[in-house]
Amino acid sequence: SGPRPKNVFIVIMGPPGSGKGTISERIVRDFKLLYLSSGDVLRNHISNQTEFGVQIKPIVAAGKLVPSSLLTPMIEADISKLKSTGDTGFLLDGFPRSVDQAESLQRTHPPNLAIQLDVPFETIINRIKSRYIHLPSGRVYNLDYNPPKVTGKDDVTGEALTQREDDKPESVKKRLEIYQSVMDPILEYYKNKQVLQVFSGTESNVIYPQVKRFLEDFLKKQ
C-alpha cells in the first residue's frame, strides 16, 4: 500500500531481455499503476490472428521493428482507453522505439519519467534462452531465475506457458542489433526533456530496489 500515484506517466526502456517485463510487474504490484506493453499488444494480435496480427507476424518473429505508422496510433489509442478506466498513473513498456514514436507520444501523452534499464548484452543472451511467457497476461518466467510453481503452467490462471517465436537465437541477435542502432537518439531525446533516469546492473533483484526507492521519492514530489 505505497503511494497511489495520479497523473504520472512512466515509460520503461532497455534492451531485449533487460527485465522490462519483470521490473514492470513489480512496479505495478507496489505502485498500482496501469500497465501496457507494446510487445504484449502485438503478440496478442498475432495469437488471435487479427488482420494486423497476420500482417506483422513475420516482422516480429524476425526480431525487426513494426512500422510506426501502424503501431503508434494503436498504442496511443490503447493508452487513452486504459487511462479513461481509472484515475491512476500509467506505465508503458517497449514504446517508444524510435524518435518519431517518442515525438508522437510527446504530443499525446508526454512522459514525466523515462526509465532506462542498462543491462550488459552478455547477461541478456543467457536469460532469453530459458524464458517462458503466459501470453494473454504477458507474465514472464524463467526456468532458472523465476520458474513457475507448476512446470509449464501460469501461476495465476494455470494456463499453458509458451516460448516466444522471436526468442530464437537469430531473432535475438537481430533485436539486439536494432536496439543498438535506434536507442541512443531516444535516450538523448528524454535526457533533453530532463525525464531520463538510468538504472544499471546485471540482476533484477538488485535493480528493482533502486527503482522502487527512486519511485517512492519521485511520486511524493508529483
Ligand code: G5P
Ligand atoms: P518486446 O516484447 O518489447 P523486447 O525485445 O524489448 O520485447 P523483452 O524480450 O520482452 O524485450 P524484457 O521485457 O526487457 O525483454 O525482459 P524480461 O522478459 O523481463 O526478462 C527476460 C528474461 O530474463 C525472463 O525470462 C526473465 O524471467 C529473466 N530475468 C529477469 N531478470 C533476471 C535476472 O536478474 N536474472 C536472471 N537470470 N534472469 C532474469 O518487443 C517484441 C517485438 O515487438 C515489436 C518488435 O518486433 C519487437 O522485437 N515491437 C515494436 N516494434 C516497433 N516499435 C515498438 N515500439 C515496438 N514494441 C514492440
Ligand code: MG
Ligand atoms: Mg518484455
